[in-house]
Amino acid sequence: MTAPAQATLAVSTVIFALRSDAESDFKTLWLPLVRRTREPFLGQWALPGGGLPAGEELAMAAARTLRETTGLTPKYLEQLYTFGDPGRSPGGRVVSVVYWALVQSDEAAHAVVGDNVQWFPADRLPDLAFDHNRIVEYALWRLRTKVEYSRIAHAFLGETFTLAQLRDVHEAVLQKALDPANFRRTVESSGTVVDTGERVAGARHRPPRLYRYNDSVRAVALGPLGPSIG
Template sequence: MSSDPAPAIAVSTVIFGLRAIERSEHVVLSLPLVKRVREPYLGRWALPGGPLAATESLREAARRNLRATTGLDPKHLEQLYTFGAVERSPVDRVVSIVYWALVRTDEADRARIGENVRWFAADALPQLAFDHDEIVGWALKRLRNKVEYTRIAHALLADEFTLADLREVHEAILGRRLDPANFRRRIEATGTVEATGRHLEGGRHRPPALYRSTAQKELLL
């Protein structure tokens, strides 16, 4: 029998939200990172996470670690992948079960930001600890794939939104501009949104119509 110690099990989460660029109303897809306060990779940014306790489920561990590190408790939380390459940690053998989450802007604003927790644009990340750059790449690929055929973008919006809001979310996720007229036709054809009969007030021009998701239960379907 092998005398090698059993691998440690950790749970980490990639959290996506929309954040405004400094001195601009334009928003970009962003994620919070946590600065490591010990070796290995002391001072380098990493995904929020931590060890799995013996008495909790994987999802419970993900939520506990998120609350402890960022103060966030996202409604949308989905398992991404398991990362277990032998050399992914320079000290001990660590297997990470990774989740990815989406938070609305009002939720993201409640994140515990400080010296050791900060939001970064998803396309402008520093070099991360361990294999977390690879993990973020997997999460981005999953999100961009799902936004094409599900209503997952709605998880980043308030309960009521304009079609321009929804298009802005798609553009932030996909990283490219979308034609407004074509986007409107495509979204209306899917039947995933319905008009509320209300309009967004406060603008100088004709107020845009407000919509809501036609199914509030499960945004992934």
């Protein structure tokens, strides 16, 4: 009787960053992909990742492969889901523990870019290797369900931010323009952000106020953030 083949354990990471998009009126989510340099799926784009060496912790492996392929060392790195369908890899069964990372625009600017590493809009991806299109779709769904009831938007921002910058995050994630006045009322009434009393330095006319998250208030659902524009 033939013994069943052992599954190979791997890690992959979905990295989201906000970037301007010529095809959109607002910032959109982008992610870096790496080109496969060996079979299976030679030449196709894929998520950054690799095998899990013996003795290396999952999160450490995810951070290492991400750093080696893209040069990124994100502050926010969280386990997303485990994908282990038997047919997901033609070379044998591979179980992938997927992490996701959210990076600020200035962090993303330091990513390695070249023939084998490129940024792509998250909603307009080519056919990826393995089941990586499905993985990205799942990550987008998780992000869009979390953004209105958690502080996950904070990962895209600095310690202080303007309400316009916070709205940029919500618009990019939800893929719709939000009414600025209604967004401001909803966020301010939620009590989840605090006016720091400071304003953006160097801005002309009326510099916008700077806010921070209110650590004394438990994250609450923001609810509908207003009608989309257009």
